[in-house]
Amino acid sequence: MRISIASGKGGAGKTTIATSLAVLGTERGLSITYLDCDVEEPDAHLFLHPTPGEEQVVTVPVPQVDEQTCRAAGVCGDCGQACQFSAIIALGEQVLVTPDLCHGCGACVLACPAKAIHETPHRVGVVQTGQAGRIHLVQGRLDVGQTMAARVVRRVKALAPAADLVLADAPPGTACPALEAVRGSDLVLLVTEATPFGFHDFTLAVAMGRALNLRMATVLNRVDGYGRDIRAWCAGHGVPILAEIPTSRRVAQGYAHGELPIRKDPEFRRRLEQLFGQLVGTAGALQR
Amino acid sequence: MKVAISSSGAEMSAPLDPRFGRAPYFLVIDLESGAVRAIDNAARQSAGQGAGIQAAKAVVDAGARAVLTGEVGPRALTALQGAGVTVCRFAGGSVRDALEQFKKNALARPPHAAAPRV
Numbered sequence: 001m002r003i004s005i006a007s008g009k010g011g012a013g014k015t016t017i018a019t020s021l022a023v024l025g026t027e028r029g030l031s032i033t034y035l036d037c038d039v040e041e042p043d044a045h046l047f048l049h050p051t052p053g054e055e056q057v058v059t060v061p062v063p064q065v066d067e068q069t070c071r072a073a074g075v076c077g078d079c080g081q082a083c084q085f086s087a088i089i090a091l092g093e094q095v096l097v098t099p100d101l102c103h104g105c106g107a108c109v110l111a112c113p114a115k116a117i118h119e120t121p122h123r124v125g126v127v128q129t130g131q132a133g134r135i136h137l138v139q140g141r142l143d144v145g146q147t148m149a150a151r152v153v154r155r156v157k158a159l160a161p162a163a164d165l166v167l168a169d170a171p172p173g174t175a176c177p178a179l180e181a182v183r184g185s186d187l188v189l190l191v192t193e194a195t196p197f198g199f200h201d202f203t204l205a206v207a208m209g210r211a212l213n214l215r216m217a218t219v220l221n222r223v224d225g226y227g228r229d230i231r232a233w234c235a236g237h238g239v240p241i242l243a244e245i246p247t248s249r250r251v252a253q254g255y256a257h258g259e260l261p262i263r264k265d266p267e268f269r270r271r272l273e274q275l276f277g278q279l280v281g282t283a284g285a286l287q288r
Numbered sequence: 289m290k291v292a293i294s295s296s297g298a299e300m301s302a303p304l305d306p307r308f309g310r311a312p313y314f315l316v317i318d319l320e321s322g323a324v325r326a327i328d329n330a331a332r333q334s335a336g337q338g339a340g341i342q343a344a345k346a347v348v349d350a351g352a353r354a355v356l357t358g359e360v361g362p363r364a365l366t367a368l369q370g371a372g373v374t375v376c377r378f379a380g381g382s383v384r385d386a387l388e389q390f391k392k393n394a395l396a397r398p399p400h401a402a403a404p405r406v
Contacts, residue, residue, distance in 0.1 A: 080345070086338030091348045091371040098363055101338050147337075 002166040003279060004037075004185040006209075008201025010172035012193040013221040013245075014038075016255060017272070018169045019047040020262045024276045025165050026134040033163035037181035038171040039125060039140035039152040046258045050130025050137045058140070058155045059121035060104035060148050063088050065095045066116045073114035082111035100147060125152040127159055136161055149177035157184075165280075173201075174208040183212055187282060189242070190218040194227045202230065206239060217282055219275055220244040242282065243275035291390060292316045292352035293383045298326040300384045306358025309340035315383050316350045319391075325350070340364030348373060356386045356395065 005018040018034070025032045036042040063079070065088075077090030087102035088095060099122045109117045125142040138159055140152040149171070157180075160166055170181035182188050188209050192202040202218065209216045217240045220227055224247040234241050245268065254264030262269040294311035295302050305311035310332040316325045327350055331342035340360070344367035347355055354374040368375055376395035378386040389395050 085336070086341040089341055089345050089367070091345055091367055094370060096341070096367050096370055098338075098341060098366075101341075101363075 001164070001187075001280075002168060002185050003187045003189055004168035004170050004182040005189050005191060006170035006178060006182050006205055007172055007191045007193070007198075008174060008203070008205035009193055009198045012172070012191045012198055012201075014172070014191045015044050015047065015169055016251070016261060017189075017191055017219065017221065017245075017275075018167050019044055020260055020268075020272050021276055021279070022048070022135050022167055023260060023262060024272060025167075028276075030134075030164040032135045033160050033166045034135050034137045035156050035160055035166065035168040035181075036137065036139040037153045037156055037168050037177070039142045039149050039156070039177065040171060042139045042141055044169055045130065045137065045139060047260055048130075048132040048135060048137055049258075050132040050135070053129035053131060055129075056127045056155070056159070057123055058125045058127060058152045059123050060099075060102055060151055061106065061119035062099045062102040062104065062122040063097055063108045063117045064120045065097065066118075067094070069114050069116035070095055070112075073116065076113065078111045078113060079108035079117060082107040088117075100145075103148065104151070124148045127152065127155050129159070136163065150180040153177050153180040157181075174204050178205075179208060179212065182209065182214060185214060187279070188214050188216045189279060190216060190239075192218050192220050192230060194220045194223040194230060194244075196226070196229075199230045199233070203233070206237065215282075217242050217279070222247045240282070242278040243271050245271045289319050289354070290316055290350065290352045291319060291354045291356060291387065292327075292347040292350060293386055294329075294355070294357040295326075295383045300324060300387075301382055304356070304358065304378055304381060304383050304386050306380070308355070308357040308360045309343045309364055311343070311357070314343075314347055314350070314352075316347070316352055317387060338363070341367050344368045344371070344373075354390070356390055 005014045022032045022034050036044040080089035085101045088097050088108045124146040128139045130137040138156050140156040142149050142152050171177045190205050223244045248265050250265040251261040254261050292314045294305045294308050295313045295315045296305040314327045331339040340363050344364045348371045356376050356378050
């Protein structure tokens with residue numbers, strides 16, 4: 001069973017909740033694979049403290065043009081016509097390749113009538129594994145200055161070892177890396193900050209899940225007065241609220257020291273246990 | 289020789305647009321004949337990255353050997369220089385003003401472009 005933890009707004013509490021759910025799972029005797037898909041700023045390791053394992057380089061196949069063959073064929077520019085991202089383009093008598101824009105789709109290779117293009121690997125990031133008790137952590141890390149985050153996310157998912165429960169900690173937002181992180185999940189748990197801003201971005205995240213035809217549920221986090229609008233919206237749109245977590249100074253203090261909030265605040269633990277039960281029940285019902 | 293100028297309008301009296309990749313038009317001027325041709329810069333509609341590269345292709349395909357503009361991004365600058373196009377910067381004024389300054393050889397050439405926006 002794979003559950004992804006996502007949110008429209010950043011800082012809503014995805015990692016706080018996902019790491020706590022992982023530990024609660026091991027307390028119940030489950031094996032857990034934790035996928036840190038927030039490859040632009042992976043931080044689950046700060047709370048899970050894994051012993052480091054292997055590291056694999058993630059590459060994108062980018063085109064390399066054999067200039068002689070290309071010129072002999074007249075620099076037709078078909079490669080640039082095929083590319084949707086301007087990563088390869090014919091400019092006058094030469095072909096310019098911009099690796100940072102390349103999505104590695106291979107369209108230019110197919111489009112070239114002279115067969116003057118072959119692909120070479122271009123490094124965009126790494127995937128690191130680690131072990132924290134019964135939690136197997138797989139973490140993606142995009143290189144500084146690179147933009148192909150979804151590629152790294154895809155590799156994180158591909159390297160996930162089987163487990164009783166796979167938790168995918170998604171990047172915030174609704175762009176390509178977030179889509180890639182939640183794609184194929186049995187359930188998407190949307191962590192919603194109980195503020196107007198959190199509400200707004202939550203509705204965007206629901207639209208993303210709907211577009212991918214995914215089952216969704218939400219947890220309201222840092223509830224501190226505001227929340228009526230979100231509850232009404234969820235009731236009207238068929239998104240169940242599995243738990244509500246109040247604002248807690250103890251959770252914030254623990255977070256600042258890299259400590260799991262379930263170990264710092266009994267009330268937080270109680271709500272997370274409720275969430276865990278609901279979550280496994282919701283996703284389990286789906287599997288039957 | 290042809291010169292391309294990034295422009296906010298399709299006429300010589302229009303203000304020069306200081307952004308190369310996202311300028312609405314390029315006015316391509318043939319210095320020998322004085323003929324002016326306006327190119328609609330389709331790249332400015334591009335939501336993602338690569339607008340500068342597309343714009344560079346548009347002016348290269350139009351036969352321009354020099355570009356007069358405000359700011360050029362690093363990718364567009366690489367593309368233009370790779371195609372042998374001279375890039376000149378003009379702080380403000382109309383397309384006609386920029387052309388006059390260029391003819392007097394009084395425009396600055398950027399040693400490097402701004403850092404890439406990621």
